Amino acid sequence: MWRHFKSLRFKLASLYVVVFGAILTVLGIIILTVSERDLRNEFDFALRDRAEAMADRIVVSPDEWPPSPSPANPIPRLNPFRFPRHYIQIRLADESVAERSPNLGKQILPLSDQARQARTTNQPVFETLRDEIARALIGSDSGELRLLTIYRQAAHTAPFYLQVGVNQGRVNQSVQDLRRLFLLLMPTGLAVVAVASWWLAGRFLGPIRRIAELAGRLGAHNLGLRFDPPQGQDEIAELVVTINQMLDRISEAFQAQERFMADVSHELKTPLSVLLGEAQVMLQKERSTADYERFVRSVQDEVRSLAQTVDSVLTLTHAEAGAPITNAAELALNDVVMEAVERCQPLALQRGVRIVPVLALPRGDRSGPVLLGDPELLCILFVNLIRNAVRYSPVGMAVDVHVRWTDTEAEVSVRDHGPGIPPQYIDRVFERFFRVPQNEGQFKGAGLGLTIARGIARLHAGSVQVANCPDGGCLFTVLLSLRHLSPQPNPQ
Amino acid sequence: MHILLVEDNLKMVRFIRQGLEEQGYAVDVAMTGEDGEHLAATQPCDLIILDVMLPDQDGIQTCKNLRRRGVKAPILMLTALSTTSDKVQGLDAGADDYLTKPFEFDELVARVRALLRRGQAQEASLLKYGELEMDLLARTLTRAGRKIKLTAKEFALLECFMRNPDRVLTRTVIGERVWDMNFDSDSNVIDVYVGLLRRKIDRESDKRLLHTVKGAGYMLSCRQPDE
Numbered sequence: 091m092w093r094h095f096k097s098l099r100f101k102l103a104s105l106y107v108v109v110f111g112a113i114l115t116v117l118g119i120i121i122l123t124v125s126e127r128d129l130r131n132e133f134d135f136a137l138r139d140r141a142e143a144m145a146d147r148i149v150v151s152p153d154e155w156p157p158s159p160s161p162a163n164p165i166p167r168l169n170p171f172r173f174p175r176h177y178i179q180i181r182l183a184d185e186s187v188a189e190r191s192p193n194l195g196k197q198i199l200p201l202s203d204q205a206r207q208a209r210t211t212n213q214p215v216f217e218t219l220r221d222e223i224a225r226a227l228i229g230s231d232s233g234e235l236r237l238l239t240i241y242r243q244a245a246h247t248a249p250f251y252l253q254v255g256v257n258q259g260r261v262n263q264s265v266q267d268l269r270r271l272f273l274l275l276m277p278t279g280l281a282v283v284a285v286a287s288w289w290l291a292g293r294f295l296g297p298i299r300r301i302a303e304l305a306g307r308l309g310a311h312n313l314g315l316r317f318d319p320p321q322g323q324d325e326i327a328e329l330v331v332t333i334n335q336m337l338d339r340i341s342e343a344f345q346a347q348e349r350f351m352a353d354v355s356h357e358l359k360t361p362l363s364v365l366l367g368e369a370q371v372m373l374q375k376e377r378s379t380a381d382y383e384r385f386v387r388s389v390q391d392e393v394r395s396l397a398q399t400v401d402s403v404l405t406l407t408h409a410e411a412g413a414p415i416t417n418a419a420e421l422a423l424n425d426v427v428m429e430a431v432e433r434c435q436p437l438a439l440q441r442g443v444r445i446v447p448v449l450a451l452p453r454g455d456r457s458g459p460v461l462l463g464d465p466e467l468l469c470i471l472f473v474n475l476i477r478n479a480v481r482y483s484p485v486g487m488a489v490d491v492h493v494r495w496t497d498t499e500a501e502v503s504v505r506d507h508g509p510g511i512p513p514q515y516i517d518r519v520f521e522r523f524f525r526v527p528q529n530e531g532q533f534k535g536a537g538l539g540l541t542i543a544r545g546i547a548r549l550h551a552g553s554v555q556v557a558n559c560p561d562g563g564c565l566f567t568v569l570l571s572l573r574h575l576s577p578q579p580n581p582q
Numbered sequence: 583m584h585i586l587l588v589e590d591n592l593k594m595v596r597f598i599r600q601g602l603e604e605q606g607y608a609v610d611v612a613m614t615g616e617d618g619e620h621l622a623a624t625q626p627c628d629l630i631i632l633d634v635m636l637p638d639q640d641g642i643q644t645c646k647n648l649r650r651r652g653v654k655a656p657i658l659m660l661t662a663l664s665t666t667s668d669k670v671q672g673l674d675a676g677a678d679d680y681l682t683k684p685f686e687f688d689e690l691v692a693r694v695r696a697l698l699r700r701g702q703a704q705e706a707s708l709l710k711y712g713e714l715e716m717d718l719l720a721r722t723l724t725r726a727g728r729k730i731k732l733t734a735k736e737f738a739l740l741e742c743f744m745r746n747p748d749r750v751l752t753r754t755v756i757g758e759r760v761w762d763m764n765f766d767s768d769s770n771v772i773d774v775y776v777g778l779l780r781r782k783i784d785r786e787s788d789k790r791l792l793h794t795v796k797g798a799g800y801m802l803s804c805r806q807p808d809e
Contacts, residue, residue, distance in 0.1 A: 397684045424774060425733060428761070435763055446766040449774040457778050488766065 099291045106287040111280050126265050133261045141238050141254045150248045181251035199253045205239040214240045234258040297326045313341040353523050361392045402538040409545035423459040424449045430472035442485040450493040459495040461572050463550045471546040474539040475504040475566045482508035500570045507563040520544045584608045586627040588618035590637050615644035622653050634661035642675045649676035656697040709744040712804045736779050743802035752799040
C-alpha cells in the first residue's frame with residue numbers, strides 16, 4: 091500500500107516540477123531574450139542620440155580645408171568634443187577622413203559597404219567590429235566596438251559621414267550578468283518548486299493514505315468504523331462520504347445476513363428438536379405398536395416439512411443473492427404459468443379447489459408474451475402464489491390465474507376467494523418466515539413462499555403486489571418487464 | 583428384475599434396498615463408483631440407481647463411464663442438487679431420469695417402474711396424417727416436408743389430435759389428455775394453445791387442418807367440418 095502511494099506522490103510532485111520547470115524555462119528565456127534586446131537597443135539608442143547631437147553641431151566647409159595628405163597619418167585638428175569613451179571620425183562625401191578624435195590614435199574607423207548605405211538610405215547604420223581595430227582600440231582580446239555611421243546632408247554644411255564607435259563591453263557585461271542570474275535562479279527556483287510540490291502532494295494525498303489505512307483495518311469484526319465527516323466539498327470529501335455510505339450498506343447487508351442466519355437456524359432447529367425430543371421420549375420405555383406407528387408418521391411429517399424448509403431456504407438464497415440469472419432463456423410466459431398450474435393441480439384436487447387459468451392472447455404478429463429469464467425460478471414464483479391461493483381457498487371455489495400483456499409489460503394475477511389477509515398483516519406477508527398468526531399450525535409452509543416469489547420477481551426486474559379484493563379473497567399481481575433483460579455478469 | 587444401487591451412505595442403502603426388495607426387485611449394492619462400474623459389467627442388471635456424490639469419483643463421471651463401456655440399462659440418478667443445469671448435466675451424461683433428495687419413496691418406486699417399462703415397450707414412433715408427419719422420439723414435426731418448431735405442450739396437443747384424426751375432440755377431453763386437468767368454461771387455455779398451434783401449422787398453407795367445431799370442440803381433418 092505504502093509503496094504505491096509513495097509512487098503517486100512522487101509522480102504528482104515530479105510531474106508538477108517538470109511542467110512548472112518547462113514553463114519557467116520558456117518564460118525565462120523569453121524574458122532574457124527580450125531584456126537583452128532592450129539593453130542593446132537602449133545602448134544603440136543612446137549612441138545614436140549622441141551622434142545626432144554631435145552631427146547637428148558639425149559644420150564642414152571643404153573650401154577652407156586642405157585635403158589630408160594621407161589617411162594613415164592625419165593630423166587631428168580642433169577637437170571640441172569631450173567624449174573620451176567615444177571614438178569619433180568625420181569623413182567627407184568623397185569618403186576621405188577629415189577629422190578624428192585623439193583617442194583613435196593611429197586607428198581609422200573603416201567605412202564598409204554596409205556603412206555606406208547610411209548615405210543611400212539616409213538611415214544610421216550600426217555595425218559591430220570585432221577585429222584588430224576593435225581589439226587595438228579597446229585593448230582587450232574580447233573587445234567589441236559598436237560603430238555607428240550616419241550621413242548628414244544639411245543646408246549649412248557640406249555633406250559628411252559621422253562615424254562614432256563605442257566599446258560594447260558594458261552592454262555585453264550586462265547581458266552576461268543577466269544570463270548568469272538566470273542560470274543561477276532557474277535551478278534554485280526548480281528546487282524550491284520540487285520541495286513545495288512534494289509537500290503539497292503529500293498534504294492532498296494524506297486523506298487518501300488515511301482512507302487506505304482505515305480500509306485495511308476494516309473487517310467483519312469492526313463494521314462500525316467510519317471516516318470522520320470531511321470538511322469542505324472537494325473530491326476527497328465526496329470520496330469520504332461515498333465510502334461511508336458504502337460501509338453503511340455493507341454493514342447493513344452483514345446484519346441482514348446475520349438476522350437471516352438466526353431465522354433459518356430457528357426454523358430448522360425447531361422441527362429437529364421436536365424429532366429428537368419425541369424420539370427420546372419414545373425410547374424411555376416400551377410403547378405399543380400403535381404408538382410407534384403414530385410416532386413414525388409424525389417423523390415423516392416433520393421431515394417432509396424440514397425438507398421443504400431447506401428447499402425454500404436454498405431457493406431463497408438463490409433468488410435473492412442479487413445475483414445473476416445463470417440459466418436465462420427465452421420463455422413463453424403462458425407456458426411457464428401453465429407449468430406452475432399443473433404442478434399445483436394435485437394439491438388443488440386434494441383440496442377440492444379449481445384452478446382457472448386465463449392465458450394471454452396473441453397481439454398482432456406476436457403469439458404471446460416472451461421474456462428472458464430462469465424457467466425454474468419463474469415457475470417457482472407462480473407455483474408459490476398459486477399454491478398459497480389454493481391453500482386458503484374454501485372447497486369448491488376457484489383460483490383465477492390471469493395473464494395479460496402489453497408491448498412492454500406482462501401481468502400475471504392470482505386471485506382466490508378465501509378469507510383474504512387481515513389488514514394489519516398485509517404489509518408483512520412478504521417477510522421471511524412470516525405466517526399469518528391465526529393460520530399458523532394449520533399450514534406447514536416455511537413462511538418463505540412469498541418472500542421467494544418477491545425475490546424472483548425482483549431478480550427479473552419485476553414486482554409482486556398484494557391486495558385484498560373488495561368482494562372477498564386476495565389478489566396477487568406479478569408485473570414483469572418484457573423489454574430485453576440482459577443477464578448480468580456473475581459477481582464472482 | 584435386477585437393480586444395481588450405487589450409493590455410499592449406509593442408511594440410504596439400507597432403506598432403499600429394503601424398500602425395493604419388498605416391492606419384488608433383486609438389489610445389488612456398490613459403495614463406490616469403481617465398484618459400480620465393475621458390477622454393472624459383470625452382473626445382470628436391468629436398472630441402475632446412481633448417487634451423484636460418491637467417495638471416489640463424481641457420479642456424473644461414473645455415468646459417462648458406464649455408457650462408454652456399453653452398459654445399456656436405464657440409469658436413475660439421485661442427488662441433492664436441483665437446479666435445471668444440474669439435471670441437464672446428468673441427462674447429458676447418459677442418465678435417463680433424475681430424482682432429487684429427499685424424495686418420496688413412492689416416487690422412487692414409480693420412476694423405477696416407468697424406466698423398466700420403457701425398456702420393454704415398443705411404441706410406434708411415427709404419426710402421419712395428411713401432410714403432417716410427427717416423429718415421437720425425436721419430437722419433430724413436418725408439414726409437406728417443411729419443418730415446424732413446436733413447444734413441448736404444442737407437440738403434446740398435436741399428438742392428441744393426430745391420434746384422433748377426423749374426430750371432434752371436446753375441450754374436456756383435450757384438457758384431460760394433454761394437461762391432465764379439467765378446465766373451467768371460463769378458462770381459455772385450450773383455445774389459446776389451439777390458436778398457437780394453428781399459427782404454426784396452418785398459416786403458411788392454403789389448406790386448413792385444425793378446425794373449430796362450434797359448440798363442440800376442435801378437429802384435425804383434411805375435410806371441412808360440415809362436409
